[in-house]
Structures are given as structure tokens and as C-alpha cells.
Amino acid sequence: MDLETFLHHLHFDTDKSAPPDWQVDWEDAPLPYKLYRGLPEISLSADVPLTLKQREAHAKPALEELGHFLWYVYGLTHYAQTAFTEENGEKAAVSYTQLVRRFVPSGGALYPNELYVYIKLEDVPAGIYHYDVAHHRLLLLREGNHDFYLSRSLGNSYDLSDCFCTVFVSTVFWKNFYKYNNFSYRLQGLDAGVLIGQALEAANQMGFSSRVCYQFLDRSINHLLGLAEQDESVYAIIPLSTKQSINSVYKDNHSDDIVSDTELTQEVPMLIHETYNRSKRVIDYPLLRKMNEESLLDTTNSFVKIRNNDRVKADFGMEAIMLPFTGHFAYDFASICRERHSPDMDFIMRKVSQTQLSTLLKETFSLSYQNDLNDTYGNAENHVTLYGSFYNVEGIPNGAYAYDKGAHALRRITHGDFREFLQYGLTMPTVNLFQVPLVLHLVGDKDHFKKELGYRGYRIQQMEAGILLQRLLLVASALEMGGHPLLGFNANQSDELYGITAKDKTSLIQVPVGPYRPRAWLKGGLLS
Structure with a gap:
């Protein structure tokens, strides 16, 4: 192969x-x-x-x-x-x-x-x-x-x-x-x-x-x-x-x-x-x-920089729903680490407020880190964007959206309840998406930076998606919601939903996010 x-x-x-x-x-x-x-x-x-x-x-x-x-x-x-x-x-x-x-x-x-x-x-x-x-x-x-x-x-x-x-x-x-x-x-x-x-x-x-x-x-x-x-x-x-x-x-x-x-x-x-x-x-x-x-x-002559104007920026051009302004969201990192886990059948359907959604997206994409792909501070979202299917969110009609970080707004792609559509796209139905208000997808370029970085670009793209994913999971947990990263989903299906195939973009990972009930398990800490 x-x-x-x-x-x-x-x-x-x-x-x-x-x-x-x-x-x-x-x-x-x-x-x-x-x-x-x-x-x-x-x-x-x-x-x-x-x-x-x-x-x-x-x-x-x-x-x-x-x-x-x-x-x-x-x-x-x-x-x-x-x-x-x-x-x-x-x-x-x-x-x-x-x-x-x-x-x-x-x-x-x-x-x-x-x-x-x-x-x-x-x-x-x-x-x-x-x-x-x-x-x-x-x-x-x-x-x-x-x-x-x-x-x-x-x-x-x-x-x-x-x-x-x-x-x-x-x-x-x-x-x-x-x-x-x-x-x-x-x-x-x-x-x-x-x-x-x-x-x-x-x-x-x-x-x-x-x-x-x-x-x-x-x-x-x-x-x-x-x-x-x-x-x-x-x-x-x-x-x-x-x-x-x-x-x-x-x-x-x-x-x-x-x-x-x-x-x-x-x-x-x-x-x-x-x-x-x-x-x-x-x-x-x-x-x-x-x-x-x-x-x-094998040689430092192979090292490159990816400039922002080298990559095609997202062309939203769709109706915008402005999200409410939220101040800085502080949380106890250590406490959230102890509480965070990945719900599966533990999700329960409850309405998500606009403030919760706004805080989740704003704080996730406030991540900034120094890296060697850019000359100065580079943002993980420079190369990874976010789309989502929302259901039962306060003030947001059910449908599929793209998140416009620059405007802090949702760009509506299409109306509808897509829970069943996404549920049948799971290769292993370990999560009941009918109980999940937010099904988010981290999206990146289909070419995986191959032009600039060769096959190394694929693993770098996956790592950048993982960095943003962890930030998303921590913020969701601080908002008393859970997130469950999934790779067992039909990427062709989600790409079709968001209309991104023609833009040479694809869904890298699917993350159901929402309220959940405590899981029945026996758990003990290993260090005091």
C-alpha cells in the first residue's frame, strides 16, 4: 500500500x-x-x-x-x-x-x-x-x-x-x-x-x-x-x-x-x-x-516556516449569530484535571445556555503557544478550525454551524436536528448522541501540510488538533460538562454536512459535549 x-x-x-x-x-x-x-x-x-x-x-x-x-x-x-x-x-x-x-x-x-x-x-x-x-x-x-x-x-x-x-x-x-x-x-x-x-x-x-x-x-x-x-x-x-x-x-x-x-x-x-x-x-x-x-x-536545511498567508483562510460568507461577550473565565486547573473524564452513555439532555457555549468557544480558542511553525506566537487555531451540530442550545436554532473566531460568532450552514444523522455515522455507537446538545468537529486541511512539510505534516496536524482538543475538554469540564473524543465516525458524512469537501478541508476528530450524570465506578487516587 x-x-x-x-x-x-x-x-x-x-x-x-x-x-x-x-x-x-x-x-x-x-x-x-x-x-x-x-x-x-x-x-x-x-x-x-x-x-x-x-x-x-x-x-x-x-x-x-x-x-x-x-x-x-x-x-x-x-x-x-x-x-x-x-x-x-x-x-x-x-x-x-x-x-x-x-x-x-x-x-x-x-x-x-x-x-x-x-x-x-x-x-x-x-x-x-x-x-x-x-x-x-x-x-x-x-x-x-x-x-x-x-x-x-x-x-x-x-x-x-x-x-x-x-x-x-x-x-x-x-x-x-x-x-x-x-x-x-x-x-x-x-x-x-x-x-x-x-x-x-x-x-x-x-x-x-x-x-x-x-x-x-x-x-x-x-x-x-x-x-x-x-x-x-x-x-x-x-x-x-x-x-x-x-x-x-x-x-x-x-x-x-x-x-x-x-x-x-x-x-x-x-x-x-x-x-x-x-x-x-x-x-x-x-x-x-x-x-x-x-x-x-536529516538536515536543518529542511526546516520551514508556515506563514498565515500561505494557507487558505476560512471563507465563511454565511449568516452570523453573534455570541454574547464573556469575561475571563478562571478555573482551578488541578481540580478540573481530577474531575474530567469522557462520558459515553452518561450524557443527559439539558439545555445549554448561550453564555456556556460562548465561554466554551472563546476560552478554547484563546489558547496561544510558541512553536516553530510560526516566527512568533502561533495559535493552534491557525491551522485547526471548529464546526458543530447544535441541538437545544438557548437562542441558537438547531442546525450545523462554523465557528468564526475573529468575530466570535456562529456562521449558520444549515437548519435541522442532525443527531440521528450523526448517530448512524458512528462506527462504534459507544455514545448516545440523542442525549448530546453539542457535537463538535475539529477541522483541518485535507493535504495535512504536505506541500510545506511532506509526510511529517500529517502528524503535526494531528498534534495541533490534539492540543486544541485538550483545551476544549478542560474548559468543558470547568463548565460542568463532559467531552468524549471520537475517531470512530464517518468523516465523509460530517464533511458533507458542513459543505467543506469542496474547500479541501476535513473533520479530524468528533467531540460530543454536554451535561452528564455521575458514572457508577470504583475509583481511587494513586498519590496523596
Whole structure:
């Protein structure tokens, strides 16, 4: 299968993303976290605060703070047991499922990503560490100061001298391929984006400045971390600083200061560490490996900037319904993280007020983050927009709408109740959309930035959608509503509803949002 067909199947013909005889070997499933053996360890404090507060100005960051940051971003937060009733004739059997969860959602709760950190703190040796979520500790992979190496891997575009920590978000391909086969590639980008979104929120709460780097010399970074790229590869890098911002240095890609991964990887020795993932039989995933290989950057001359005028802006040209003005919406980030979950059959139909809807959209799209796709502050919504089907919303006629962020208005596409239409578009009806007032779709370009970024553009688009998705879920939870991210929907159908096919745009993810009843489950926290 060629890669264009592969990407088409991921979005528009998902049944072809796995062989028709695909069987999941549940007994041989990998662990949802990576384990290293025999490495020096540094324990992180289990005394995690219930509220994250802005740090004092000019105070030096400490290991304890970093531990709190990592736990809120990707730590194991609670153990949940849910009961399911299965009816068989006159008898009903109750079965249970147990999951160890985190604050971020993940497809199938499989968490295919891993976190690594390059630390420069006074109370720990400088070096590259793996965040061992199973034990809430750091494992030392490579000691030493690697500013010069890392800066060149990022194209010498940033001043990393003031960064006390650099976070690496990787994807372990097998961790969800074992269940979803090739469809896992779409999930991996979105999961990485959701994780990045959570990291940005936590950093902002703690007073750290951050920048998301999507472009770097992949083999150099994987070599620095000791990753075998056929098994695992870094998707994004996030430097953290206590300064107001992380300075960007303009570089002309056609200058003589071009760096290649070949010269960099020769500067540091190869790492060989023992790991454990529990699976005894790992099936090959040639299409995922091929996509990863085609996405790699081997020279800094390949780095690009996407200017706003390079992309076609949304042409609404439709009747507008202006949303009411709402002031700044403050919420306790840590508390919302603890409360947030993804309802399925728990949604209940209640009227949503215009103020709730206005706050949800305004606060979601107020997200602003520094990245290397733009020269200055870039907004996730520059490349991802929002459409929705609304039912039982105060003052909003039932119908399909596009959100115009610039005017803070809804642009009406068509009237009607489309709950049944969307319900029958679900490939797995795990959510009752008849009970959901807001069915939202994050929408992006069909070409996935291929012109500018090649096949790497696909995973970047998925990550940007994931960043915005996490912001949406947090704001919805703060408004006492729930959101359930869905990829099991008919993208052709939703694109037809919004009339965006001719505009070369497509729905990336579907998110039902609305009030819900408390779920019946046994849940316990893992840290006090």
C-alpha cells in the first residue's frame, strides 16, 4: 500500500486500516508504560499539591516542582474499576474492567507516548532522564550538559541556556498497534497532541514559559535518548524556562550553518539499555515504519516556516449569530484535571445556555503557544478550525454551524436536528448522541501540510488538533460538562454536512459535549 492510500484509509475508509481477520491478542498486550532496568534512579515526591500555583518570580526551579509538573502532565493519577452487565437470554452476567488512568485522554487508554526530560537543576546531575510513570521517578539515561548538541538538532534557532528542562514526547508504536493495527498511527499523533496540550497548560499554571518544536533532526534526538527508531521515535520537543519567553533566533535555511544528523550522531556514544514491555510476540508494522521514515528530517536545511498567508483562510460568507461577550473565565486547573473524564452513555439532555457555549468557544480558542511553525506566537487555531451540530442550545436554532473566531460568532450552514444523522455515522455507537446538545468537529486541511512539510505534516496536524482538543475538554469540564473524543465516525458524512469537501478541508476528530450524570465506578487516587 502506498502512503497516500494509507492516509486516505485513516480518515475516510477506516475499515481498511486493519486486515479483515485482525484479532487482538489481549493476553499478550504490552504495558501502558515503558520500563527500564538497571538504571540510576531519582525518586520524585509523592506529596503532590492539590492546587498548582504560580511560582515566585526569580525563584530557581527545583526537582520537587518538576516532579509535580510531570505528574500533572502524564503521571498515573487513579485506578478505576467499571462494571458491565451482559445479558444472555434470561441471565445477566456482570464483568469488570480495571484501568490505571492519567489526566489526559488516550485512545483505548493505551497511552502510546513516553516522556523524557533533559534536566539542568542544582539538586540533580545534569543529563537525559526517562520519566518512569509506573514508579513516579526519573531514570538517568545519559549524564552531562547537552545544550550544544540539542541546539544544533533544533537548527540553532533557540537560546536553550536559560531552559532548566527540555521535555521530549515520543511515540512507542507497538503500545497501541497491538489493538488498532495501522489505525494506531492516527491515534498516536492525536495522543501526542493531547499530551502536549496538557504540558502547555501545566507549564502556564506553574509560571514556566514553553515552546513546542515540531522540527528537529530526528535521528540525532533519538540517538541522544537511546531510542531505536523502528520501535519508538520523538514527535515533539518542549523546552521550559523560568524566563518570560524562550528566545527564537532567526536562521536562514539557505545559510552555510546547516547541520546534518550524520555529523551529530558521531559526537555522542550510542546508548544500549534494557527495557521491558511484557509482550512476548511483537507483530511487524511496516506502514508505520515507512511513514516514520518518510517523516524524518536529516538536515536543518529542511526546516520551514508556515506563514498565515500561505494557507487558505476560512471563507465563511454565511449568516452570523453573534455570541454574547464573556469575561475571563478562571478555573482551578488541578481540580478540573481530577474531575474530567469522557462520558459515553452518561450524557443527559439539558439545555445549554448561550453564555456556556460562548465561554466554551472563546476560552478554547484563546489558547496561544510558541512553536516553530510560526516566527512568533502561533495559535493552534491557525491551522485547526471548529464546526458543530447544535441541538437545544438557548437562542441558537438547531442546525450545523462554523465557528468564526475573529468575530466570535456562529456562521449558520444549515437548519435541522442532525443527531440521528450523526448517530448512524458512528462506527462504534459507544455514545448516545440523542442525549448530546453539542457535537463538535475539529477541522483541518485535507493535504495535512504536505506541500510545506511532506509526510511529517500529517502528524503535526494531528498534534495541533490534539492540543486544541485538550483545551476544549478542560474548559468543558470547568463548565460542568463532559467531552468524549471520537475517531470512530464517518468523516465523509460530517464533511458533507458542513459543505467543506469542496474547500479541501476535513473533520479530524468528533467531540460530543454536554451535561452528564455521575458514572457508577470504583475509583481511587494513586498519590496523596
